[in-house]
Amino acid sequence: MESNASDLFVIVLMGFFLMLIMGSFIVVMVVIHRQKQLQNKQRLAAVQAEFEKTILNAEKEIQENTLSHVGRELHDNIGQLLSLAKMNLSSSKPEKVSEGKSMMNQIIKEVRALSKTLNLDWVETISLREFIEKELEKLQSAEFCQTHFNLKGKEFTLDKDRKLILIRILQECLNNAIKHAQPENITISMDFQDDQLEIRIKDDGKGFDTSQESSGSGMFNLKNRIATIGGNIQVQSIIGKGTDIKLSLPNSIA
Structure with a gap:
């Protein structure tokens, strides 16, 4: 009995x-x-x-670029048109007065166009393709270099925030080419695939040593920004032969 009780106690304890x-x-x-x-x-x-920090920085930088653009347009374009319009309207010749009135209409259109760029509402009304075409058109009109644009695939819609960051990345890539590369040609290609968008910005400028990119914050900022929207960036550059930048962004609705 004692043995059974002991065994039972051990079992209960275990x-x-x-x-x-x-x-x-x-x-x-x-x-x-x-x-x-x-x-x-x-x-x-x-x-x-x-x-959110990336979005705010992109908005701030685009607004600063916009204000700089507005300032240049007011000084170089609209200011000149106003001076010419004033001269023509002060003339005693009817044809000059008529030309001055025509210039005033043109000035009004220019001012209205500029006023639309002072806020970021335009980001929602323009596609990424249209933005790129306009940026390249500016470079071409300024005779900075020859520009080329290639489009492949069916364009899909990007939400405002992703588009805003992509616009700022593209602006920065183009600004780098303008400031440092001194190219004769800049080519931007857009390839809309089922699952992603690929954008390539190529120039035939001075190029740079990619092994030295860590010494500056520019490339780090680009990589960090596109990473926040789920994309990535690849950079190839050869000194004396130019730079090839590839941006890849997944299609969020694919």
């Missing part, structure tokens, strides 16, 4: 310890799961904060 171990294991797993959930929430919050 069961108790087994339950204790299982309970402890469950508690540990719950704690680990909650910690992972907290880490995931913190990681998502950090990604969202970085995305």
